[in-house]
Amino acid sequence: MKGIVFVHFMEMIGEKFGLQMEDHLVSISDLPSDGIYTTVGTYDHTELLELVGRLSNETGEAAGDIVTDFGRYLFSKLAESYGRLLNNIPDVFSLLTQVDDFIHVEVRKLYPEAELPSFQHQLLNGGRLELIYQSPRPFENLARGLIEGAIAYYNEPVQLEKMEPMPGGPNQYRFLLTR
C-alpha cells in the first residue's frame, strides 16, 4: 500500500484524536515500519489494518466506520493535492466510471508494482450506477469512504443506495449509486 495512505491516516489520527493518541497508537501497534511513513514509500497493508484495529480498541468505534471516515478524509486530502486532475471530470459518475479505465491505468504507469482493486461499472436505467468492487484485500469500506468523499467533493445529489457483498468470493462488493 502506498505511503500516502498511511501518511494521511496518521494525520487524520492526530487531527481527530490528538498527538497523544497518535503516539500511543504507534507505540502499541506491531508495525514493521515503526510507524514511520513517507508518501514515497510502500508499506504492507496489514499495518493499516493493525492501526485501525488498535484505534477501534482504544476508542470503541467500529473499525469499518473508522475506515469509512478515513476514506472520506483521504478523498478530501487527495482532492486538495490533485485538484487540477479533477477539473476535467465534471461529475461523480464520470469520476467513478473512470477509476478502472483511467485513474488506475495512470497509477500503474507510475507504480508498476501497485496492487489495485478493480471497479467495474455499469450505468443502469433511472440514472443509477452499479460499481463492482473486487480486491485481494478487504478495503471495501475504504472504497465506500472514497466514494462518499467524491460525492461530497462534487456536492451532488447522489445517494449511495446500496452496498452489498457479491457471492463470487471475498472482498467483492456491489455499490449502487443513485442520482
Place this chain on the structure above:
Amino acid sequence: MNEIELLTRKLAREKKARQLAESLLEKKSQELYITNRRLTGSNRRLVEINSSLNEEIRRHRLTAAALAEKSVLLDNILRSATESAITTADLDFRITYFNSKAEEFFGCSANQVVGKTIQESGLIHNFDPVRFQRTVDKIKREGVHRFETKILGESGAQFFEVRASGIWDEAGQLTGYALFIRDTTAQKSAEFALKESETKYRTLFDASNDAVILLDENAFSFECNPATLSLFGYTQKTEFFGQFFQQCSPACQPCGEKSMILAAEKLEKAIDEGFCRFDWTYKRLDGTCFPAEVLLSRMDYGQRMILMMVVRDITERKQVEDQLRKAKELAEAANLAKSAFLANMSHEIRTPLNGILGMLTLLQNADLNHTDREYVQTAITSAESLLGIINKVLDFSKIEAGELVLERHVFDLEKLLQEVGEILAPMAFEKQIDLVLRYAPEAPRWFIGDRTRLHQILNNLGSNAVKFTNSGYVSIEIDIRKINANSAAAKIQVRDTGIGIEPSKQSIIFNHFTQADNSTTRRYGGTGLGLAICRQLVELMGGDLRLESEPGVGTIFSFTIRMPLASELQNDSSLYKQGLPRVLVVCQERRQRQILETYLKAWKTDFDIADDAQAAYRLLQYTGNQFAIVIADDRDVEAESFGKTIRNDLSLDNLALVLLSTIGHHGQKAAIEAGFTAVINRPCTPSSLFDRLTSIVNGEQSVGNNRRRKNEADMQKPDRASALQSVRILLVEDNKVNRMGTLGILKLLGYTQVDVAENGQIAVDKAREQSFDLILMDIQMPVMDGYEATRLIRLLEMRRMQNEKSPNIRHHVPIVAMTASAFEEERQRCLRAGMDDFVSKPVRKETLRNVVVRLTNQSSGSKDESTSRGENNGSDNRDELPVFNFEEAMERYEGDRDILKAIIDEFLSQTQVAIEEIEKGILSGDLQMVRKKAHALKGGAAYIAAERFRHAAYELETLGTNRKATLSLLPKLREEFHRFKNQLSDFDWSEGSSLASVANG
C-alpha cells in the same frame, strides 16, 4: 506524557520518515535516470522505425499505383485481347465483370448485365436453380467446374469449353465466381481430322507386312506394329520396347563390324540426313538371325525428334541372291578353269611343236628329193599354222583372264602400217586383189603405245579382209587427228570389197569361237578367235571396234584409239620431207592415183599425171627434161616396152624411172633390164615411198624394199660365212630336242662356234671361264633358271669391270632369252633380269638370224643394216667405236647436213640437262629414273650416231642396278659426252669436209 515530549517523538518519527523518503527518492531518481536513458534509446529506435514505416508507406503507395495501372491493363486484356468470354460475379451471383468476348458471345453489352444477378441477367436459358446450386457446390468443393457443350448453328455444330471457378482472396476466402467460355470448334475439327488420319495411318501401321518401329532420339523403341512382333518372335509389345539395336542385333554384323558401332553410325546418318537405307542382320527373341533391308527415317514430331524404322525381311531374296552368286561364281570359276586349261594346253602343245618345227627345218636342209622336200614344206606350213592357232588361243585365254597388260613404248605407226602391208601383200597378190595403204603424209608418225598388239590387230583385220575378198581391193587407212600437243587420235579403217556379213550375223561375229556361219569355218578356216581378240585388244586400248557391212558389197572394220605422241622432233615431218624434183605419175587406177596425188602435194612436189603409157610418152616427148622422176603403175603400163621406149626412143637417160609393182610380180627383173631405175613394191606408205624416191634421186638403185631378202642374200655370200664362224655363241637349253633344233638352225645360219650348257649353273660357269659373243638362254631350266643365270653373269661382268681396267675385255655379253611364253610381260621380265632381247620358242630361222646378226654386230658392212643399228642395244665394245659416225648419221638424214646439225644441236642441249638429272637421280637413289633417262639418251645418241656416248648410256641403263655401279658409270657418260662435244666443235660442217678426220676420233 507532556506535549513537548510527544512532539519530540513525532518529530523524531518525521525526521526518520524524511530520511527514509530522501533515500527512497534518491533511489527513485537513479531509477528515473536509467529509465530516461532507456527511453532516449527507444526513442531513437522509434524514430528509425518511423522512417522505415514512412518508406514502407511510400512504397505501398507506388505499389498501389502500379497495381491500379495493372488492374487497368488486365482489365483491358480481359476485355478485348482474349479468346475467351469472361465474366465474374460476387458471392451473391451479381455480375461484376463482363468482357467484350462475353458481350459477343452472349449478345448483350456489359452495361446491360453488370450489377444484375446471373438469374436476372437471363444469360442462362432455362435457369435451373437446383442444377445451378450443384455447380456452385462443386466449385466450392473442388475449386472449378469444367464441361464442354455443343450448339447446333446454321454453319454446323459449334463447340464450347466452359470453365466456372471460384475467386479466392489471399486468405483463401471465396470472394466470387468466374466463368470462362472458349470456342473450341476449330480445335475440335482439327482433333477430328487428326483422329481420322491417325486411324488411317494406324490401320496402315498395323496392317503392314513390314515391321514398323518407332524409336526415340536415344534409339529406344517405344512403339511397334504387329508385324514387328511376329517378325522378331515377340508376343508383347512391351517386351520389345527398349534399346532396340542392342536387343535385336547379334554382336557383330556379317561384315565383322560390331553391331552397336555400326548402328550408331546409321542412326547418326538418319538424324543428320533425314533417312538412311541399309542392310542389317537382326536377332529374333529365340536367338536366330535374319537379314533385313532397313529404312530409318527421321520424323520431327513437334519439338521432339523420333525415328521410324521399317524393317523388311529379305531372307528369301538373300537366298536367291546367294544362289545366283554361287551360280555365277561357279560359272566364272569354270570359265577361268577353261582359260587356264587352254593356256596350259597351248603351252604344252608349243613345246613338242618346237621340236617338230626344229626338226623339220633341219630336214628341209638335208639332201632330199623333190617329193620329200614338198612333204617337208607342207609339214612346216602345217606346223606353223598350228603354232599361229595356238598363239591365238594363248592370247585369248590371257585376255580373258585379265592378265594381258599393254606395253608402252615409242613406235612408228606408219612403219607399222607398212609392215602389215608387206605381210598381206603376197596373199593379196595371190588372190589378184589390190591392197591399199593410206597414211596422211603430213601426219605425226611416232606414238607411244603397244606396237605389237596394234600390229596384231591390223594384221588380223587385214588378213580377214583378204581372206573374205575375192575381187576388188582391201585397204588399210589411218587418219590422225591431233587432240593436243601431246596426244592424237588415230582412226584406223580396214575396208574390203568382200563377201560381207549378214546384218543378223554382225553382232555375233565378235563372240569367241563364233564365225558368221558355221559353213564359213569350213570354207575359210580359222579359229573364230581373231575378231574376239581384236575387239578386246581395241577395248584395252580405249577404242571400240565397229563393223559396217553389206553382203556382197563389202565390210569396213574401224576403230579410233587415242595415244600419246612421241617427241615433237620425231614427228616433225617438215624437217626432211619436202621438195622432190618434178614427178610424172602414170596411173589410171583411181584409188592409187588419188593416194599418190595426196602424197606429192604434201611433199610440196610438182607433178603431172598421165592416164596411160601413151599419154606419158606424149608428155615426155616434149617436156621430158622438165621431169626428174616417172612413177609408173604396172597395172596401167606395160613395163618392158615403156622402159625401152623412154630410154631408147626419147633418150631420157637422166630420168629416174620407177615402177610401182606388187610384191612377187614376175615382171620386176624384166623391168630393170628394160631400163627402169627401180621397182617400188605396192602397197607402200608415204614415208617409205618418200625414202625410196629420195634415194633413187640421189643415185642409189635397188630392186625392192624388202630388207630381209637382201640380208639373206648377204648372208649367203661366202665371205660373210667366215665372219660368222668367228662368232662364239653359248646355247643354254635343257631340253635335248630343243637344243638340237636350235643348234641345227645356228649351223644353217653359218655359226659354227657354238658351245652348249644344260642349265643356268653350267652357263654361269662357262661364262666365267670363257668369253662369248652371244648367249642364247632358255628360261625354265632345272638347277638354275635363265633369270638367275643372267643376273649372275651380269654381276660377274660388273665385278670384272670394276677390277680390271683393261679396255679390251668385253664387259657385256648380249643374252637372248628363249622361251615358249609369248607374252610381253615375260619379255619385260627378261629385260629386267638383264637380258638384251627375246625370241619366242619355237625358234625360227629368220628370227634367230636377225637377233644374232644384230647383237653380234656382224652386219656393219651392210647398208641396209644401218637402221637396225639404230635400234641396237649397243652391246659394242665402246673403245672400238667411233666417237661420231658421221657417215652413218649423214646417211640417216639423206645427206642433209643442215638437218643433221639441227638435230645434233637439239641433242646437245637436251643431253646436258639429262645428265644433270641423272646425277640427281643417283644421289637421291631413284635408280629407276636414272635407267629410264639413260635409255632415252641411248636412243637419242643412236639417232645421230654418237656411238661411244650411246654405249656409255647403254652401260648405265643396263648395269646401273645399284648406286655404286651408277656412280662409277656416270663419269664415263660425262666423259663421252664431252668427247663428242669437243669433236663436234672441231668439225667442219661445210660440204666435202674430210670424213676421215672424224671417223676414228
